[in-house]
Amino acid sequence: MTIEFNCPNCGALIAFDSQHAGRTARCLTCQQKFIIPAESFQKPEKIAPPAEPRGEPTPGFYRALFVETSRSFLHPQNVTTQAFIVAIVCFRFFLAKAVCCMDVISMVVVWGWLFGFYLNIIAETTYDEDLLPKIYLGTSITFLWYILQPFLVFFFTLFLVQAPFVIAMSLTEDSGITWTNFFSTISPAHFLLQFLFFLGLFLFPAAVLAIAVGKDIMMLRPDRLFAPIARAFGPYVTAILLLAAMYFLLTQTHQYEYAGPWTTAWHLALNLLVQVVAIYAMRAIGLFYRHYACYFAW
Numbered sequence: 396m397t398i399e400f401n402c403p404n405c406g407a408l409i410a411f412d413s414q415h416a417g418r419t420a421r422c423l424t425c426q427q428k429f430i431i432p433a434e435s436f437q438k439p440e441k442i443a444p445p446a447e448p449r450g451e452p453t454p455g456f457y458r459a460l461f462v463e464t465s466r467s468f469l470h471p472q473n474v475t476t477q478a479f480i481v482a483i484v485c486f487r488f489f490l491a492k493a494v495c496c497m498d499v500i501s502m503v504v505v506w507g508w509l510f511g512f513y514l515n516i517i518a519e520t521t522y523d524e525d526l527l528p529k530i531y532l533g534t535s536i537t538f539l540w541y542i543l544q545p546f547l548v549f550f551f552t553l554f555l556v557q558a559p560f561v562i563a564m565s566l567t568e569d570s571g572i573t574w575t576n577f578f579s580t581i582s583p584a585h586f587l588l589q590f591l592f593f594l595g596l597f598l599f600p601a602a603v604l605a606i607a608v609g610k611d612i613m614m615l616r617p618d619r620l621f622a623p624i625a626r627a628f629g630p631y632v633t634a635i636l637l638l639a640a641m642y643f644l645l646t647q648t649h650q651y652e653y654a655g656p657w658t659t660a661w662h663l664a665l666n667l668l669v670q671v672v673a674i675y676a677m678r679a680i681g682l683f684y685r686h687y688a689c690y691f692a693w
Contacts, residue, residue, distance in 0.1 A: 399435045402427055455628045456686040459525075464678050468671075476527040483508065484666050491650035498650070507542030510549050510671070513677045517607040520681025521688075527674070552602045555615055557595035563588055598624075600634050600680050607626055608684060623683075623690035630683050637676035644669045 396413040404427035411420065416433045419442060428442040467473055472612045484659065487505040515528035532538055554561075564574065567584055577588045598620055605614035624631045648669060649662045 397435075398432065400437060400439055403429055403439050437648055450689045452627065452684040452689055456627075456682055457633070459682050459686070460633070460675065460679050463525055464675055467527065470526060473527045476530060479530050480509075480512075480670055481667065484664070484670060487650065488663050488666055489651045504542060504548075507546050509673075510545030511520075511541055512609045514545055514548065514603075514674060515602060515679040516674065517681040520678050521604075521608050521684045523685065548606055549603070552606050552615075553599060555612075556598045557592070558593050560588065560591035563591055589613070597635065599641045600638060600683075604680050604684055607680075619692045622692065623687055626641045626690045627683065627687040630679070630687065634676060634679035634683055637672060637679050641669060641672045641676050646670060 397410050398413050398416060399408065399410045401407065402409055402425060405422060405425040407422055407424040409420075409422060413433075415431050419428060420431050421428050429439040429444065432439045449522075457511050468477070474678050479516040483505050489502045491501050510636055511531075512528060515531075519526075531541060564572070564577070567588065570584060572580075572584060572588065577585055601620045601624060602615055605620070606612075644665060647668050650666075651659065651662070653659060
């Protein structure tokens, strides 16, 4: 008697004589191994492949981050990308307050594109690409998607890592703790909220890496985030410090308000410096995976 069933991986139709029931076999279409079922169209049990040796970390994280990234700014193939970054920063700087509502529009357009650019830096860096990503603008609907999708990715990821903090805040609202005063008082409840808040920020780079590379929300399991961080703590903290430096510089920036040529030039230079530090920070996140991939479950 013949037993017919579908491959548990690709769905291809497979047939075996009933005398082979219970034995191990392999799908000729996708190479998935399974146990032949006893009855027709019974779902066969998958056999996981043997775990491959993880290997060792790749040395040279700090050299790749600070030396190779610095050199990449001088690479001829990066000129177009760098010119475009300068152009959109200037667009926001000079037009943000020139026309009514232009501040909000320019912020959404510029930062939406920049967030997408940052995700591309992380993803391409993990795959041994040391050049800056090429410019992708799209047309009409795709242009809007290139702007909105990165916003959704960044803010959804931030929401997920801050979910414990948000839940804890909602549970403590009756005790007088609010979103504006949870830093102002010392108490066990305040300390717990502060810890959860900073823990979420601490996990944010690893979460962004998981989304940018793994493209799967299941990659955000705590065990998959903490394991590589614990084993390569120094490089991970380096990425966090660069992100903190980027945020600090961003808080010091101003858009165009003429206050003399030197002050205006300084404000514009500070806006451009934010993007330089951001490139180092995103490269650090991508290099963290490239050099310590052996510590990642995925």
